[in-house]
Amino acid sequence: MKKLVNAPRAVVREMLEGLVSLAPGQVLLDGESVVLRADTPSDVRARKVAVISGGGSGHEPAHAGYVGAGMLDAAVAGDVFTSPSTDAVLAAIRAVAGPAGALLVVKNYTGDRLNFGLAAELARAEGIPVETVVVADDVSLHDTVEPARRRGIAGTVLVHKVAGAAAEAGAALQDVLREATAAAEVLGTMGVALGPCTVPAAGKPGFTLEEDEIELGLGIHGEQGVRRVPMQTADSLVDTLLTTIVEDRRITSGDRVVLVVNGLGGTPPMELAIVARRALAALRQGGIRVERAWSGTFLSALEMPGCSLTLLKVDDARLARLDAAVDAPAWPGAGRLPKEPGVYRPSSTASPASLPAEAPQPGMDRFRKAALRVADAFEQSEPRLTALDSAAGDGDLGLSLVRGAEAIRALPEDAWTSPARALTAIGNALRRSIGGSSGPFYATALLRAARRLAEGPVDAAAWAEAFDLAVTAVSELGGARPGDRTMLDALRPAADAFAKAVRCGQGAREAWASAVHAAEAGEEATSRMQPRLGRASYLGARAVGVPDAGAAAVVVWMKALTPGIG
Structure with a gap:
């Protein structure tokens, strides 16, 4: 294993110290693996609804990268691919929440649900209103488990954005919960891995693939997908992912959506752009209106090569939340699209004078x-x-x-x-x-x-x-x-x-x-x-x-x- 780390047990803390050293709007909670907004009011009565998320590390830029005005108030980091402790989540709630309460955005994994859920109960016992929204956007499991048991993956970032914008606008806790829950219910994501990743503490890849094999429908913790298939072209893979999402989420011609093309940590921007190109073209060909689109690494699985696609249905109100101002280091920007791929066609093109016609010479x-x-x-x-x-x-x-x-x-x-x-x-x-x-x-x-x-x-x-x-x-x-x-x-x-x-x-x-x-x-x-x-x-x-x-x-x-x- 070759990684730029000092010691596997120190990875998370040293990573968080590095992240907040680069982000003027963030601070690290003393004694905890929790990143907070630096502008959190010290007077708890002045605090708005706090939006808190987190999970195991190794998904960077999630979750700390989304701490900032308009998104998360706090991000709680566990060890690599391991849920944070109940006490860490509770410490985050105490640090940023007040009488207005807090919304916890939780990906649908047992450890996350247990630790965030228990922390919510303890906070309520202290008089802090807390609600929870569970994100289960992995459509690859449609033939495997019931919808309530699906995993939460990259689409979670869009729930962060919707909830964060609602809270920043001054919405009450129940209204923030309602908007976040509604977004999570119409969210669909599916991924593909071209290879495994290596957890620093394990020191070896989580699985092996032959040169011509890929994993469809993987999770975000280095686990295998729902099925192993031969390597295909980028366009073919995009079509497979989109078809599954569109059918599962019942997206039809005329629907309005936003698209996220997410790299899993080891995929260069070149390849993500090729994926985005096909995804946008295929959706438009199906009559689906893509209102916004983003391409980059939003929620990774360490250095895993591969990508996921996310679609979220939108209306004017939800689109306004996605368009609202954000001051979080990892949010990529407006995501606005041209009406069609831009091609510059000069009105007149100067070309060299054609050579006069001549008969071929011998030979x-x-x-x-x-x-x-x-x-x-x-x-x-x-x-x-x-x-x-x-x-x-x-x-x-x-x-x-x-x-x-x-x-x-x-x-x-x-x-x-x-x-x-x-x-x-x-x-x-x-x-x-x-x-x-x-x-x-x-x-x-x-x-x-x-x-x-x-x-x-x-x-x-x-x-x-x-x-x-x-x-x-x-x-x-x-x-x-x-x-x-x-x-x-x-x-x-x-x-x-x-x-x-x-x-x-x-x-x-x-x-x-x-x-x-x-x-x-x-x-x-x-x-x-x-x-x-x-x-x-x-x-x-x-x-x-x-x-x-x-x-x-x-x-x-x-x-x-x-x-x-x-």
Whole structure:
């Protein structure tokens, strides 16, 4: 187990100390694992209805992240995935509640219900009015248990928001309870896990999954889901989750909802955005009006990879509670949506002047077939180039060149009429399709070569000079030289070998064979070089032993061109 902790038993306290150190509006209750609003009136008679929640730790930013004006007045933290004690809950009630009373928002787990419930009884005995709302929003259990026994999961955060806004507006305890209960009753959530999480005290994952397996309908304590299924695309998983929620909550066309896309702790924003994209599109296609939507990590399960989706039916009154001002560090903002995904379409687009039509020069059919062989070779070599680039870079070269291959195949017929015109078209296509550094390098090289070939007859000497100019352009653009462990370590010796062979009177095929041999030797030599440029340079000596991916890609396309040379 690798975690940034000092000692498993100290995790919760040290986490809470860190959280309040970052939040000016929060304080830590002395002697307890309880986070409070810093502006809680010392005069109990001046206190509004207090909204209190909590549960086991490991769900951050819940629950402490929602302590602030407009949401929670206090959050009670237990050990990781363990309900807080009755005494801790009672201490929180005493610290923030007064004659107006308190509402406890409790997720539907036995430990939470027992400890929060007993604390409520003890507080009532002290004269503090206390009510409880239990959240049981996990629709994945619809075929397993009765609704009252379902788990409370990420949708609980929306109940915090509704109740907190009602209390902040001055509503009486019974009115806050009524609004919170009504929200909980029309709330539905379902999750999917791509892998397990590790509780610090346990030191090992809670379950294991094969590479192609996922857990549908998991809880938030590292437990397994309701069923194990093969890995699917993001869109397919979203459809499964939404269908279950919509059917269980009886959401139909014309209904108004808010959506929460929740990461479970190990899911990057990139993937959550892909999930949100599909969820919004699917709901709109079903005629369901999505009034607000939020995407992020709201209630996690430590570092578990996966997500959950939550839908809450709304009317104008509930939407006003969700829109009310909040000063809690983890609340993400307004959640307002554009009417449709934004796409900027200029009224007029300036485009380069089209080149005049021309008849294909002799040999251009052969030229095109050679370029298409390069495209095929890029696709076939993608796994190896990805592996090489991952060893000493960011791992994107293989996929980038696959995009380049698609761009080459998509070129129109009139791009293949002359070598200069074809190289220009290929260069521009690669510039547009390949990100990172490879696109600019190859585009610059091809455009420089194309200008040379446009100057006169295209013979072996012209190709040798164009090749040399292309390699020089790459060096000028990136600042690399041979020996820096880059694509130039294959390009420069190849261009030099080709030019030398042509000057010695060798035929194009023999000269190209010499160039390919030189490129291969250059690629092999990079495995012994310490990188001096690019991301690989950050690794220093750790990159030695693996050939440079850019140099390997040069050998790929040079070999692919070989059958067409002559």
